[in-house]
Amino acid sequence: MIPVRVKKAGCDFGVRWGRTLLAFSGLAIGLFVTGAVLAAYSLLRTDLEAGYRRTNPPNLVLRTDAVTPEILRRLADLPGVTAVEQRPLVMARAEVRPGRWLPLELAVVDDFRALRVATFTPEAGLPADAWPPPVGGLLVERDGRYFLDGGPGTTLPLRFSDGASAAAAFSGYVFDPGQHPSRMEMVLYGYVTRATLAAWGQGLDGSRLLLTTSGPDSATTLAPTVTAALAAAGVGVRRLEIHDQPRYGHQNQLDALMLLMAGLAVTTLGMGTVLVVNLIDALMTRERRAIGVMRALGARPEQVARDYLLATGFLGLAAGLASLWPALAMGTVIARFIAAGNNFDLLSPHPPLWVWAAVLAFGAGAPLAVTAWRVRQAMRMPVRLALLRGGGASAGAAPGTGALARVFTVLPLLVRLALGAVLRRPRPAVLTALVLAIGLAFFLTALNVRASMQGTAAAVMRTKPYDVQLVLRQAYPTDRLQAWMTGRSEVRAAEYWRGVEAVPMVDGRRLANPVAVVAPPAGTRMIRPDVLAGHWLDGADAQGVVVTQKLLADVPDLRLGGRYQLRTGERAAAVTVVGVVREFGPGRVYASAAVMDTLRGAASGADILYLTLAAGSSPRPAAQALQDDLAAAGIPVMAAETAETLVAIIDGHLALITTVLMAIAVLALLTGVLGLAACIGVSVAERAREVGVMKAMGGGGAALIRLFIYEAMAIALVGWAIALALAPLISRPVVGRFGQRIIRYPFDYQDCSWGAFAGLGVAVLVAVLAAAMPAAAAARTPVATTLRTE
Incomplete structure (x- = not known):
């Protein structure tokens, strides 16, 4: 037999089915939006970080001279080292569309079937004979598909910094969640074998070692041991990066997205609460006379409250059940969209159970809270007033x-x-x-x-305000570069900068991984510094340097007015931070000529060219032509950037x-x-x-x-x-x-x-x-x- 209270709730809903349907629909929609956001947040919060960790990211990254398999075995046997892999990098350019070239970072992999550090996997649909790729074959990280016109089996023209060219057989895509998304960085990531690189006539200038270590601070502790072992084997270390806690390069963006999703979850929860208050308030308004009648017949407050709490609680629970599956499905779609934008895959097939519980609890709990509040108000109202029909101004009253x-x-x-x-x-x-x-x-x-x-x-x-930036593979005498630039009709003005990578230190303590240090010529017109604090380089302080705001954020120990050392190899320069500028891009240091002379030597030439083009010249074709012509003149270009590329990034x-x-x-x-x-x-x-x-x-x-x-x-x-x-x-x-x-x-x-x-x-x-x-x-x-x- 159906209990009387359940019958009453059913009759109340049936008589006023229109308002009940509206309340049910509104509750379901509010729960749908809230549940979708909670589901998306729950998946992204764990899966993006877990996806990066599954690649086994390196704790130590070293650019070195060439190493032998025996040296790799010695490194792997060092206490605290859990895995070692050699993966050199070669920079090139790839023609993704007719006339459109993009930078290509080629990783040379020794054994595709035994990846141990910074792992990647074949993308779905990759043919079995493309893993590893055949000689002449090239695998591309899957985010590059947004730039490539042709599919696997097509030929991808390549150009290297020495001017050589090759025709790569595009073998297919791989998934490497450790790489920055190609769409954001405007760069492709490729993977080849040593045999392929040799077939293209390219050699390796040194190597790149990836090591993983055990323990939270083991990388910092092991770095001297690793460099000493390499030195004992006669291998020079050109660059060392230490990552005690490896961090995905775009983790800042992921953190911002997580913050956005968390704020959205709170906001939608608030919106859902307001919607529930409005709907249940409207539903209970018409029940005032019914409550008055029950009170006149002797109903106790707890009896009245129990009846309406049962009805609205059931309504909210039904709305929660109706919205649950669509909310979870939509949340999964949102999470997949955001993950795809950051070149990740979701690892969890479904949102966790706490999201289910939260949707149902909010679906039932919010209506119950509003109903309890309204019933309490109605019970405080005198019976005589409760039994009156709605008064107030007439419908047409102004x-x-x-x-x-x-x-x-x-x-x-x-x-x-x-x-x-x-x-x-x-x-x-x-x-x-x-x-x-x-x-x-x-x-x-x-x-x-x-x-x-x-x-x-x-x-x-x-x-x-420059149009093209060219980074040369090595430094060249400025007069040679000026002589070469003379007669280039497309170049209106050129400046020749010097650059080096140096480690910031204080009292012998390493503060960060190597950062770019550049020395602009006096009176430069290729940068208009946006000074946030201090002042720009003025020649008054020969040891003064200016840092970007990003470097300050990345290296908290740096501060305006602080005294530090910049070390590169055996050379070190004492510097004082005299200014902070706002600049888009990686953190770097602007140094005086005296500091650069100390770090590189006074006779060193320029290795960075900043160019402004003549009216009517297009930056992208001009940059391509300049790179090709410089390579033909024996001046290889390692990287190029145009104003258009910067805006696209x-x-x-x-x-x-x-x-x-x-x-x-x-x-x-x-x-x-x-x-x-x-x-x-x-x-x-x-x-x-x-x-x-x-x-x-x-x-x-x-x-x-x-x-x-x-x-x-x-x-x-x-x-x-x-x-x-x-x-x-x-x-x-x-x-x-x-x-x-x-x-x-x-x-x-x-x-x-x-x-x-x-x-x-x-x-x-x-x-x-x-x-x-x-x-x-x-x-x-x-x-x-x-x-x-x-």
Whole structure:
């Protein structure tokens, strides 16, 4: 037999099935959005880091002279060393499309079937005979597919820094989650055998060793032992990187995404709570007289509360169950999208069980809390007042008195009726507007972030006014480079810089891995430093250096005014940090000529060229021609960068953030649309007799539809106004902190010039969409049916 309380709850829901359906739908949508975000966050929080750890990233990376298998065995036998692998790198360029060349970083792998450090795997669909690739074959990291036109089996033209060329047989894709995404860095990652490199006529200038160690600080402890062992074997160490805790190169971006997802989870939870409050509040409003009747018949407070808690708890649990699978599925899709943008795979097939529990607990708990609050209010109300039918101003009464009333009389009748309905029920209207405002605020935030990103790219270009940067494989006399550059019609101006990699140290203690140190010529015009603190190099302090803000963030021990040493090999220079500049890119040090003379020797030539091009010259073709001509002249180029590439790199790093923000805005707006639709639906249900009277007096269906659309637009405009106030409060921290977290570069905040108008258009569209269905239903309802409504 069905318990009486269950029958009562079923009857209550059945009699008012329209409002029940609206409440159920609104709850389900709110839980869907909240659950999807929680599911995505739960997967990303663990899987991205776990995916990188599974590659067994190295703790020590050494650039050395050539090593033998015997030396590798000696290193592997050192106490604390868990794995050693040799993987030299060769830089080249690949023609991904006709006339479009991208840098290609070739990793030379000894044994594809026995990878131990920095591992990678064949991509799905890779033929068995392509692992390892045949002689002449090239495997490419899978993120490079966004640049390559042809598929496996095609020929990929290559050019090396010495001017040599080769035709690589593209064998297929591999998955290497330890590499930076190609789309962000504008570089391809390739994998070949030693036999392939020899077939292309390329030799190796030294080697690159990857070692993993045991223990949290074992890399720092073992580094001297490893370098000493190599020195004893006659192998010189050219560069040493120490990673006690290996960190993915784009971990900053992943951390920012996690922060964004966590903030979104909290926000959607708040939106869902507001939506629940609004819906259950509306549902319980019509129960006031029923509670009064039960109290008049002697019902105790706990009995009344138990009945309604049972009903709304069941409703919330049913909404949670209905939204659970779609929420988990959508969360998985979102997580896969973000993982794909960072070139990762999800390891967990499903969100963890705590997400399931959270959705169901929130689905049942939030309605229970709101119901308990409303029942408590109703129990405090005198029975006589509870038994009265709803009072208040009539449907057509203009809100306000005095001057406000005179203003309202100027408005058209339908607009006055709509505003009157909103002002008679301010609490649900404000709550609905708040939910919509959050969605609109995220939409405006996405626009502001995009505008700030574009403004930041423009600011970067202003600080680096050159068109092409060429990094030579070694230093050459400046007069030779100047003589070669003479007569190049496409080059308007050229500067010749010196650079070196050095380790920052203090009191004999290593502060960081090697950083780039460059010495600009006096009076340089190829950089317009954006000085954040201190001053630029002025020649007054021969030992003064200027560091970038990213280097300060990466090396906390560095500070303005501090005294340090820069060491490269056996040479060391004492320096003082005299300034900090804001600059996009890896952290580096700008040094005086005296410091560079100490680190490299006074007679050293230039190895970095900064060029501005003549009017009408295109940077990309000019850079290609310059690299080829320099190689033909016996001056190999190791790397090249154009202004276009720099802008593309900035876009690549930040496009994912704006895409995620826009997806957040869509989900939040969806919640706002349904919240507004539920609010208008409840308004239609509560004003059924009013609608019947209007129709009996000759009001047409079109007029009724416009009435409720005006009501929705009034709420939407309030939400738009709130969003205009909220958007800067959200946008500024996002722009400032995400720029600092993702690329260690503080953005220049800019409001989107047309964002307010776009937000207004979205608000109006949301109002029309939200009100259309309940308004149309009200217009179709027969007059007799509406007049019989209680």
